[in-house]
Amino acid sequence: MSKKETKLNLKSNWDLAPSLESTSHVKLKNKYDLFIGGKWVKPSSGKYFDTINPATEEKLASIANGNKKDVDLAVKAARKAYDTTWSKLSGKERGKYIFRIARIMQEKAKELAVVETLDGGKPIRESRDIDIPLAANHFFYYAGWADKLDYAFPNRNPKSLGVAGQITPWNFPLLMAAWKIAPALACGNTVVLKPAETTSLTTLLLAEIIEEAGLPAGVVNIVTGAGDTGAEIVNHSGIDKIAFTGSTGVGKIIQNAIAGTDKKITLELGGKAANIVFEDAPLDQAVEGIVNGIFFNQGHVCCAGSRLLVQESVYDIVLRKLKDRMESLIVGNPIDKNTDIGAINSKSQLDTINHYIKLGKEEGAEIYQPEGKLDKKGYWCKPTLFTGVAQSNRIVQEEIFGPVLAIQTFRTIEEAITKANNTPYGLSAGVWTDKGSKIFNMTSQLRAGIVWANTFNKFDPTSPFGGYKESGFGREGGLHGLEAYLSFEN
């Protein structure tokens, strides 16, 4: 049979009309102060910084810039709350407070979703269906553990640590706050938390929820600010435990800073995950998993499947299917319910991504981006593929933290494992095959904290999350997540 010219027209003429999520129910304040000791406190410096909507570059609100004095105040408030109330409460009572937080979050889910999208640029589809429900679920889950710690760790006499200093990233602001606050409270600790400076709003709304839930003053304190504010938390002598999620670079600085102290620490850092597709995989679903692995949240995901390893026998077909699928991805206004890829979180992150795209081209890799125009205002990046790359390419080695996928091929299982493990990181990996035995073989050999089989980027409060190697240590989520907030001395 002679082969006819085949081309699909996936950029359809049937365009979807704008379908914007309503924002009228959201009432943001012009100015947000620090939440310390159960009160909203002005920053001692009197300084505020702007938080903007990365899709429009318009200012949303002013955020207090906390400094050393403010952090000190917060740590003291947390210590007082720990000594006088929280550590003395029974687990059952702590659990009640945490359940209350979870329920109020559910009631305000729509508001939280809209603010998360406005402040961070992620599509409303994701904040509505993933970030917010999952954050509430973390509180529900850990509320249930609060009075069962002795059963979670039988004969180990679990005890709370004291004051936890927590620093969260800008990619999943509310969700990361939930990952950190929920287990800390369930275990009887009090908290000083600093959200990332570009995305403080939902954490501040969470502080309002915590206030509404009636938690004793000082149990949760929120100090907003940039990296130097975070450093004050890390270096404060009144902190018993540091929990940090962010870049590997900063993670190393933190580890240096606390060397010689008795602070406990968990770090959840960068990644460069291999998503491995075998020839016997359900290819169309693998393509969906590849898309979900790298384009979810604009690729601002530490466990993103940013390296695609495809068995060479199906390389052409996978690449074609992937390109076809990318044609129907909608890049644009995050508040539109049909948007698949929203705005890049900040100007500086967009610069980083563009730097790597330029680097990839300079390294001689072949680039593919679907056609389409991007808005002039706001920070945008098209979904991007790089083919013709090797392990030696920097775009294969380094974390880009954007919607940029590097694609390589392999021939055998051994080669796939070698390449997958050949990275300083070890946060996650994905395996796509129809064969169960191959999955188990792979999962036991991949040096990654999370391995997904025939799916990618699936999260659940009951499941531990954390890295190998330079992706960090300690686990968040599940039973393991409790351990990071407890001591087991007799």
Add this chain to the structure above:
Amino acid sequence: MKDFKIITVDQVGIGDRVSRITKRSVKNEAKIHGLRMALNMIDLTTLEGADTINKVKQLCYKGMHLHDAYPDLPTVAAICVYPNFVGLAKEQLKGSGINVASVATAFPSGNSSLEVKITDTKMAIDAGADEVDMVISRGKFHQGEYNYVFDEIAKIKETCGKNVRLKTILETGELGSLDNIRRASDIAMHAGSDFIKTSTGKISPAATLPVTLVMLEAIKDYYYETGIQIGMKPAGGISNSKLALQYLMLVKETLGDKWLTNQWFRFGASSLANDLLMQLEKQRSGNYQSKDYFSKD
């Protein structure tokens, strides 16, 4: 199939993709466009033991005059009946541009000899059918006799000839797994079907979004492999506009514009039309009208 590759389907992954599609929000002008398109893709169907001359006549009139109160409405794509009503339908629809489709091959079970099936098909074609909807032998398929299934489809297509389009019903509700549905789709396309169709409407579940997605992906792979375009027809259980638009969204994002016409996509449905009409009127007037403003034939 061709390159010695086995194509597997992951049910969870299909579910994930479908849930992404069903969250697409189709509004305003996009919705009107979609609703009109869906109307024009309907194979308006009556396949009852109780079908009568007047029932078929009334259905034909409905197909041509969906809702005269609304200007410039498209007609349905085809009227689908049993072979013994093909002649009547053909006569009723004369000059309307609406095709007559006929089920054949011992519909709906397909449990008969090849001879009887060919005769059944011939009867429909001789009476003037433009399209034939055949059923595959699901029993043979489950026995692993794929060649039998293939040959049967090829024979029926031979009977149809070039001018009569063959829609092959897989009866996906009886196939048991998405892997089987994919395999049956491949067999049907390679054997010469012009369309692949989910269901007879006599078995539950009939058409579903996941099943349709599997079949659309099979069509896409076949198109890339051979350059031949195959049509798709989900049938049964699609009775409201929201669902119809979700099907069209699935087509749009899987196969694109080339398939968004009634030459390549059909809905087998008996009650969908009125819901589409009601939604169109809602878009026009801003209010939902009583169901009794729309004729029930």
